Amino acid sequence: MRDAYLIGAGQTAFGAFPERSYRDLFAEAYQHACERVDGGIEPGDIDEAVVGSLGVGGRQLGLSGPAVTEHVGLHNVPCTRVENACAAGGFALRQAVQAIRSGMADVVLASGFEVMSDMSGDVTKYWLGVSGETEWERLTGTTFSGVYAQMASAYLDRHDATAEDLSRVAVKNHANGAKNPKAHLGFECSLEDAVGAPEVAAPLNLYHCCPTSDGAAVALLASEDVVEEYTDERIRVAGVGAASDHVGLAERDSYVGLSATETAAETAYDRAGVDPSALDFAEIHDCFAIAELLAYEDLGFCDRGEAARLLRDGVTDPDGDLPVNTSGGLKSKGHPIGATGTGQVVEAFDQFTGQAGDRQLAEPRYGLTHNVGGSGGATVVHVFENEEVAE
The missing domain is CATH 3.40.47.10 (Thiolase/Chalcone synthase)
Incomplete structure (x- = not known):
């Protein structure tokens, strides 16, 4: 079973941003995470994506995962949305680790996002x-x-x-x-x-x-087989x-x-x-x-x-x-x-x-x-x- 390594992570500020969309917040967090990968990373490097969201307010309850990943150019990347209440983001990371350890993917994106301030x-x-x-x-x-x-x-x-x-x-x-x-x-x-x-x-x-806040956060994981292509840091899950x-x-x-x-x-x-x-x-x-x-x-x-x-x-x-x-x-x-x-x-x-x-x-x-x-x-x-x- 292969180890998974954390190669990059980024987020938006957390706060009240009712004028922003969940796609917009995800895109900022994704960009931040990619910029922090020492060796650089391209959309084509990412094999799979897992995103966490409760879908507060009922927005895009179906396919909210692909809605954010295609927005940043991750076309044809399999994306799964996880809903486990306030633990959705943590469980998204767990599924990303599982994908790497199983051998199904070498580079996986784990993310979470929510907009909560645009409602009463x-x-x-x-x-x-x-x-x-x-x-x-x-x-x-x-x-x-x-x-x-x-x-x-x-x-x-x-x-x-x-x-x-x-x-x-x-x-x-x-x-x-x-x-x-x-x-x-x-x-x-x-x-x-x-x-x-x-x-x-x-x-x-x-x-x-x-x-209750608005925001998004993204973590990028790589398998032990490819981690050296992205970073000299060795942050192992x-x-x-x-x-x-x-x-x-x-x-x-x-x-x-x-x-x-x-x-x-x-x-x-x-x-x-x-x-x-x-x-x-x-x-x-x-x-x-x-x-x-x-x-x-x-x-x-x-x-x-x-x-x-x-x-x-x-x-x-x-x-x-x-x-x-x-x-x-x-x-x-x-x-x-x-x-x-x-x-x-x-x-x-x-x-x-x-x-x-x-x-x-x-x-x-x-x-x-x-x-x-x-x-x-x-x-x-x-x-x-x-x-x-x-x-």
Whole structure:
């Protein structure tokens, strides 16, 4: 089974761009990714494309994949659209890796895109809601902030954590996002601001919730057989793991962890031949502040109930032992549903190639991306290794 390598990655800024189309956003991200392939790449080099999108607002629900790839000249390239809610981009990357490992393709494009700002809040809420349990959550009036608020309430009640710890997540990620020119909410916030923000769904307030964003992100992968034709960088997709769970929160055994994340992470670590202690950074799915705390534990960064301590001790700060969400995460960088997972890969590419600017870490060897669909119904985890960095 052949290894897959990350040879280029690029994205648009994430934000509110209602005047732009999904084709336009994809084209910008594609151009950015191609420009960052050291040896250059032509449309004829790409054997296959996989794109992720929820199709927010009902736009081009059928054939939205070919609609964007033909727009940039990728004619006659097989293209598949993946829809797995907020994990669509991450699962698009997983399928791209599978295409390379199977031997069916040597160079594959993995992408995600979404336009979310050209609709009213009520319509956007509907399209977000379809990623939850329809009969028992959305149709009874429960929003995703309400679902994650239930998880937050259960966690705060069970463990040594407070609502102030939720605000610490926001403060950290906004500080990181303020250094990211691609971030939707690229500004810092104080702990006082984050604690005192208007309530959305107790115990979650406005600063505990990510924005809905427009944007696109593209990753380019090559097999071990041809990678040297494109780059001297050796960023290997070392491990991939994915899992599913009950879509509805009420059907699960626990409100204080996502079993799909735990299973996906265990698989990714096993295939990469590492454990969490090897990681130099992680981009994790912080759609709500509680999601980041749960992910610390589900991904094995700490024991159950210890996530708040990890945060308070600065372990996940940029200068800590395991920096988390140097991009700003969903909270600050933004959350254009289909583009979120591939956007995480752009940050990984930036860090590995020394292009992260003021966010740059010192020669990372291993990094992880973690992309969640809905409230945990689907999760995908990738572990990347920079083979040029010695142990």
